[in-house]
Amino acid sequence: MTTEVRVPTLGESVTEATVATWFKKPGDAVAVDEMLCELETDKVTVEVPAPAAGTLADIVAGEGQTVGVDALLATIAEGAAAAAAPAAAAAPTGGEDPAPGGDTVDVMVPTLGESVSEATVSTWFKSVGDAVAQDEMLCELETDKVSVEVPAPAAGVLAEITAPEGSTVAANARLAVISGSAAGAAGASASAPAPAAAPAAASGKDIANAPSAEKAMAEAGLSPDQVPGTGRDGRIMKEDVARAVASAVAAPAPAAEAAPRAPVPADDAAREERVKMTRLRQTIAKRLKDSQNTAAMLTTYNEVDMSAVMGLRKEYKDLFEKKHGARLGFMSFFTKACCHALKEVPEVNAEIDGTDIVYKNFVHMGIATGTPTGLVVPVIRDADSMSFAAIEKAIAEKGKRARDGKLSMAEMQGGTFTISNGGVYGSLMSSPILNPPQSGILGMHKIQDRPMVVNGEIVIRPMMYLALSYDHRIVDGKGAVTFLVRVKEALEDPRRLLMDL
Structure with a gap:
């Protein structure tokens, strides 16, 4: 069967x-x-x-x-x-069988795809003479479509590298040779510095770590026993490595060893370092440029006095957390204010489909979230019908799962509008880029005390610049400005949200 x-x-x-x-x-x-x-x-x-x-x-x-x-x-x-x-x-320690007897095993270029006939060897993670475990990542190839990681077909010792870094190889070409002799097998078991084989023996796992994690550990100078794995059966994921690096788990010695790779000669050209973009980054770049090329994108700005929201939050945050078990932050106020404004200016919550405009009678709010691997946008569904507490809980839960790399594709699809908070990184002013096929995105920024004229007097107020980028094909300037003014009004007088004004 x-x-x-x-x-x-x-x-x-x-x-x-x-x-x-x-x-x-x-x-x-x-x-x-x-x-x-x-x-x-x-x-x-x-x-x-x-x-x-x-x-x-x-x-x-x-x-x-x-x-x-x-x-x-x-x-x-x-x-x-x-x-x-x-x-x-x-199977012996680590769960792999070495190549039988004194045989050698060729490491070949894997299948690259129907329309891809060649690849470039970008990185070797092993050197000649190193012990390798079966399925341990040996090198990475790059094509014009995707990065391909090449695992070891058998355990043994890397006897020869036939395609060094930077070389172009055809499909099914030979990359290296692994020796599976008795001496090689003994060398593999005795070679403690092997970064993947020894920890595998210690952990007793027979499930390999993610190749992307192996690559990240090699680049950061980490060994698997320094990185707690959160994947299935304790498998180390790329996000685990990012967290370990951020927590300063890496020992200083590997960094010192890496230093000689970047000599500093006199001329500037020799001091430059050229790193090829990852395929994912290339795709992101293409998507962002496509967004600019497709939408008639324009940005309008305003500023909001955050005194009322900050005062309300200070007064009720302890009671709020005690009752709801969630912290009262600014994002729930902005989410509520945007939902309120989208009802008055529905075209900002719409999208273009061919020659049709699709108006959404609901708000699936995208919340841009920074993670160790890049920016993701989890979606809070039906945010317009949620309470402050429900919004805060959803944002906290999805934000944590985003940083842990646990979000599913479904949780990042279907958004109708997006909020991006660059203020957490210190941004004072920016023009956010649309997340297609959405027609609007609100940019939040740093709250900064500034002198303002109120009732003829100069006072110090906590101010934030707001930016709305919108698709001018379906959102007119009047609608965009009206939307931003309604957000400003709701934040400067939060009681309007309760009275639907």
């Missing part, structure tokens, strides 16, 4: 993905819910778990291949699970 592995739901507006990495190969035993591969879309990485236990019989969509929703990725033969599982359990 066979079970099909198919592309999961990617989100409302996402119809295809690229197969980034396979963590199993045909013939490998798999457990239920064990991660088989990673898919990359233009917004997020999606993990595909095994729907059943057994043996991976066939990989239909190779690395680098573009697949649609519900497309067939692989098949699992369930009948072979019983025989495969004990063999995996009886």
Whole structure:
């Protein structure tokens, strides 16, 4: 009996993905819910778990291949699970078998995709003579579509690198040779500095860490035992590495070792460092430029006196937290104010579909959130019908899950309007860029005391600049200015929100 592995739901507006990495190969035993591969879309990485236990019989969509929703990725033969599982359990330390006898194993370029015929070797994470564990990441290739990580096909010692960094290789070309001799195997077990093999033995895991995490650890000079894993079965994810680096877990020695790589000669050209953009960053760049090229984007500005909101928050924050179990922040006030303004100016909450304008009679509020891996926009659904407490709880919960890399694609889809708070980073003024197909985005900024004229007198008030970027194709200047004025009025007199004024 066979079970099909198919592309999961990617989100409302996402119809295809690229197969980034396979963590199993045909013939490998798999457990239920064990991660088989990673898919990359233009917004997020999606993990595909095994729907059943057994043996991976066939990989239909190779690395680098573009697949649609519900497309067939692989098949699992369930009948072979019983025989495969004990063999995996009886494997030597680390769960890998070295290549038999004195044989050598070639490391080949994996499948790159139908329209991709060559790749560039961007980074080697192992050197000749290093011990390698089976499925440990050896190097990374880059094509014009995606980065491809190459795992070791067997345990042993890296005997030869035939394609050094910077070289261009064709599909199915040989990259390196792994020696599986008895001496090589002994060297592998005795080589303590091997960054992945030794910790694997210590942890007893037979599930490899995410290749993206292995790469990040290699770049940061971290070993797996320095990074607590939050993935399935303790698997280390890329976000775990980012948190470890931010917490100063990394020892200073690796940084010192990395220093000689950047010599400082006299001429400026030699002091420059050229780093190739990741494929994800290239996609983000393309999306942002497409947004500018498609929408007639314009930004209007205003400023708001935050005295009333700050006073209200100071007066009730303790009671609020005691009753609702959530902190009272500024985002709930801004969310409520925007929902209020969107009812009066519905075109800011609309989108263009061909020659039609689609008006949304609800507000799915996107809250831009900074994470160790980049900016994401989780969506608070039906924010217009939520209380202050419900909004604060939703923002806190989704913000934490965003920083931990736990958001699903569905949670970042379907937004009708977005709020971006650059003030938390100290921004005083900016022009936010639209998140298509949305027609409006509000930019919050730093609260700063400034002298203001009130009733003919100069007083010091906590002021914030507000910016609304909008699509001028469906939002006129009058509507955009009216929206921002209504937000300003609601924040300067929060009682208007209670009375729907």
